Amino acid sequence: MFTLPGEYIGTQEEYESGFGTYKNSEEGEIRSSNTGKLKLDKKKHKAEVRAKTKIPKMQAPGTVILGKVTRTRDQVLEIEPAPFESKKFTFIPNEKQAILHISNIKDDYIDDIKTQYRIGDIVRAKITGVDETTVELATDQGNLGTIKAYCSKCRKPMEKIGRDKVKCSQCGEKTTRKTAKDYREGNIK
Numbered sequence: 261m262f263t264l265p266g267e268y269i270g271t272q273e274e275y276e277s278g279f280g281t282y283k284n285s286e287e288g289e290i291r292s293s294n295t296g297k298l299k300l301d302k303k304k305h306k307a308e309v310r311a312k313t314k315i316p317k318m319q320a321p322g323t324v325i326l327g328k329v330t331r332t333r334d335q336v337l338e339i340e341p342a343p344f345e346s347k348k349f350t351f352i353p354n355e356k357q358a359i360l361h362i363s364n365i366k367d368d369y370i371d372d373i374k375t376q377y378r379i380g381d382i383v384r385a386k387i388t389g390v391d392e393t394t395v396e397l398a399t400d401q402g403n404l405g406t407i408k409a410y411c412s413k414c415r416k417p418m419e420k421i422g423r424d425k426v427k428c429s430q431c432g433e434k435t436t437r438k439t440a441k442d443y444r445e446g447n448i449k
């Protein structure tokens with residue numbers, strides 16, 4: 261059976277969570293974290309979702325992804341990863357929550373997370389950790405950071421005017437952002 265990320269597979273009593281699946285402990289279920297063929301090993305009571313492509317690897321630490329900031333909290337940003345295709349692989353986000361902690365934004369001390377990113381910003385980030393429910397991201401490298409930031413006042417895209425500084429060409433608002441080296445020059449969809 262062809263299975264998509266997030267799809268229900270069975271209960272934790274029925275199956276053990278194998279490759280390409282995860283446990284939803286609250287509900288006591290096993291769900292797919294992968295796109296591919298569902299294999300149910302009745303003897304070992306193990307569920308697996310294997311893909312023919314290299315998709316599953318792409319959720320692993322080291323992968324650089326693009327995402328949109330959907331929520332800013334005190335210590336953490338919530339980011340919605342976007343699907344993308346490169347020469348080597350297709351990246352399809354799974355159902356997990358992608359987060360960027362304030363300490364992984366950049367090497368310098370940050371007082372307020374909103375001085376670095378705002379809701380709607382497009383961010384290039386590296387996956388640093390994956391667990392049952394969460395994908396952890398970091399942007400503490402030169403090639404990482406926002407590649408397109410939006411003015412929090414008028415929602416227009418902002419221009420880079422210096423290292424980690426941006427300006428809105430519409431309303432003139434100047435502010436700080438952790439910008440990637442190729443801000444608004446790189447591959448942006």
Ligand SMILES: [Zn+2]
Nearest residue numbers: 411414428431
């Ligand atoms: Zn503006």
